[in-house]
Amino acid sequence: MTVLLNIEGLSVRFPTARGDVGAVEDLTFGIRAGETVALVGESGSGKSTAALALSRLIPLSAGCTISGRVNFEGRDLLKLPIDELRRVRGRRIGMIFQDPMMALNPVFTIGWQIGEALREHFGLSKRACRDRAVELLSQVAIPAPERRVDEYPHNLSGGMRQRVMIAMAMACRPSLLIADEPTTALDVTVQAQVLALINTLKSEYGTAVLLITHDLGVVWETAQRVVVMYAGRKVEEGTRSDVFERPAHPYTQGLLRTASLAEGADGYLPEISGTVPSPFEMPAGCRFAPRCADARAACAALPPLKRVAPGHEAACVLVEGGVR
Numbered sequence: 393m394t395v396l397l398n399i400e401g402l403s404v405r406f407p408t409a410r411g412d413v414g415a416v417e418d419l420t421f422g423i424r425a426g427e428t429v430a431l432v433g434e435s436g437s438g439k440s441t442a443a444l445a446l447s448r449l450i451p452l453s454a455g456c457t458i459s460g461r462v463n464f465e466g467r468d469l470l471k472l473p474i475d476e477l478r479r480v481r482g483r484r485i486g487m488i489f490q491d492p493m494m495a496l497n498p499v500f501t502i503g504w505q506i507g508e509a510l511r512e513h514f515g516l517s518k519r520a521c522r523d524r525a526v527e528l529l530s531q532v533a534i535p536a537p538e539r540r541v542d543e544y545p546h547n548l549s550g551g552m553r554q555r556v557m558i559a560m561a562m563a564c565r566p567s568l569l570i571a572d573e574p575t576t577a578l579d580v581t582v583q584a585q586v587l588a589l590i591n592t593l594k595s596e597y598g599t600a601v602l603l604i605t606h607d608l609g610v611v612w613e614t615a616q617r618v619v620v621m622y623a624g625r626k627v628e629e630g631t632r633s634d635v636f637e638r639p640a641h642p643y644t645q646g647l648l649r650t651a652s653l654a655e656g657a658d659g660y661l662p663e664i665s666g667t668v669p670s671p672f673e674m675p676a677g678c679r680f681a682p683r684c685a686d687a688r689a690a691c692a693a694l695p696p697l698k699r700v701a702p703g704h705e706a707a708c709v710l711v712e713g714g715v716r
Contacts, residue, residue, distance in 0.1 A: 397423040402460035413671040415441045428601040430615035438624040439604045482509040486561030490573040492553035496545040503541035528559040551582035572604045608651040623679040630704035640706035
């Protein structure tokens with residue numbers, strides 16, 4: 393399949409009173425057309441920051457520095473003039489934000505907000521936008537779409553608001569959908585419905601999906617490939633079966649143990665000991681070394697990504713394989 397999005401050495405740094413800190417460092421991976429890639433890791437690993445940075449949605453007032461290359465459909469998004477970038481966002485790249493209540497504007501109707509991208513990118517009339525909004529609400533299984541289209545975000549449940557976000561993101565049939573924790577704060581039944589909806593729309597439109605999540609159950613159900621991040625860096629990448637059945641990095645192994653929810657011999661649920669390092673006190677080498685039971689002297693140097701198997705790599709000195 394054609395590579396749709398190719399991220400090379402993406403780094404994001406924020407200024408603070410104690411100096412610049414790196415939220416994302418040297419992140420590299422790609423997404424093929426029609427593929428779902430999951431970006432996983434604990435809270436604070438840099439997943440959402442990376443997604444916002446590649447689409448240049450981090451506010452300029454944040455004073456951050458973004459470097460690297462983000463090649464999307466043959467163009468580097470980090471170098472596009474803002475007018476050209478606006479023609480890409482919404483039209484070629486759709487985004488489902490983590491909190492729909494914060495992302496939706498409380499003073500505009502659902503229909504107006506869905507139609508905004510259609511007016512901007514296709515110049516549709518007010519009537520045509522409303523008709524398309526009703527059609528989209530129907531596609532995302534919102535009941536009584538002809539009535540809901542004229543309602544406001546506060547009139548809808550959390551699950552319905554998330555469906556509206558999906559309708560907005562898919563309005564222009566983008567080639568890439570970025571879904572940032574799309575099932576957070578939803579009950580299990582609604583989570584399953586939202587995931588099924590994303591998969592259905594992906595199948596219908598051939599859209600690629602970048603799924604940002606910490607829920608490994610969601611990853612198993614939806615993703616073809618997985619990128620694991622820890623403390624701003626990629627530590628492992630591979631197919632879903634590679635990462636879930638043959639994890640190579642100790643951090644990935646720990647994540648899978650904690651996700652199993654099976655009690656250990658001591659009667660307690662498994663956990664990864666220690667805490668994520670402070671951005672002001674990052675270890676010089678492997679950032680997971682202070683929490684790793686298998687750490688050794690060689691971990692004091694930054695481990696290179698090593699090839700575990702074709703399409704599977706991990707940044708760990710314990711990996712027996714060639715350097716990428």
